[in-house]
């Protein structure tokens with residue numbers, strides 16, 4: 001009898017590992033494109049994550065982590081998870097910096113960072129690991145296996161919050177905590193009104209407009225709380241922090257926050273604007289870059305006193 005497909009009779013265990021786990025998976029999840037000088041991950045489709053994933057973006061995320069910590073007075077979370085939170089999941093972990101800090105802080109906990117893109121470091125605490133996954137698909141984790149689920153700064157890529165939060169609800173143990181933390185994209189001024197043609201405000205407004213065209217909505221006060229409550233979580237609390245765009249505040253802590261934010265504002269605006277303006281609003285790349293520069297100049301001008309808001313909401317899965 002002849003076989004239709006010729007069989008390799010010298011197969012070894014490592015061949016299976018090579019084909020099923022390592023090479024094919026690693027190659028495909030690393031698919032990316034270079035566009036307007038930045039690298040974007042494309043394995044899940046070009047518009048899945050409109051932010052770049054290159055080293056410039058990774059450095060920005062790590063600096064932003066420090067800014068988030070400063071805003072929250074050094075705390076990694078607001079949810080009252082106690083000393084033994086059990087397993088912890090960080091959804092959209094980015095460079096994994098929050099997950100690594102959590103693993104160092106809660107040595108008894110197993111911390112998993114999940115992301116579309118494998119940009120996390122290899123040398124991490126023994127109780128921390130990373131997985132490539134899409135939070136908007138059914139999660140691969142068993143039900144009721146996490147004591148704390150954390151989602152930070154993933155608004156620009158999430159179209160279906162109800163899907164993500166339903167999976168989080170399923171995977172949390174009864175009584176377990178969820179925390180969602182997101183930057184708004186609205187310019188506020190300590191002096192009052194900001195004209196619509198102010199280039200910084202105009203850029204923020206265009207980011208909101210472009211992102212909303214593909215179903216991504218930046219939060220306003222109360223939105224995160226409402227999302228958690230609609231998903232079934234209880235005892236939900238929302239806290240709002242101010243993030244100055246420049247070192248203009250008198251308060252020492254806010255001044256430092258503003259200075260740090262200004263350091264990353266241009267790359268941050270570029271990250272949020274370039275793909276959104278060129279792919280969705282069909283803007284010329286040179287014009288998109290020009291708008292980023294004009295917007296950054298507004299924040300650098302010490303006559304302007306502009307800030308954004310950062311919202312953090314946490315809640316609990318009911319016991320019953």
Ligand SMILES: C[S@@+](CC[C@H](N)C(=O)[O-])C[C@H]1O[C@@H](n2cnc3c(N)ncnc32)[C@H](O)[C@@H]1O
Nearest residue numbers: 092093094115116117134135136152153154157
């Ligand atoms: C702006 S970064 C924030 C990273 C991190 N949470 C932090 O606060 O430092 C957004 C991250 O979310 C990831 N992401 C976006 N959509 C996702 C999805 N559907 N599933 C998993 N990760 C996602 C992106 O790949 C990116 O690393």
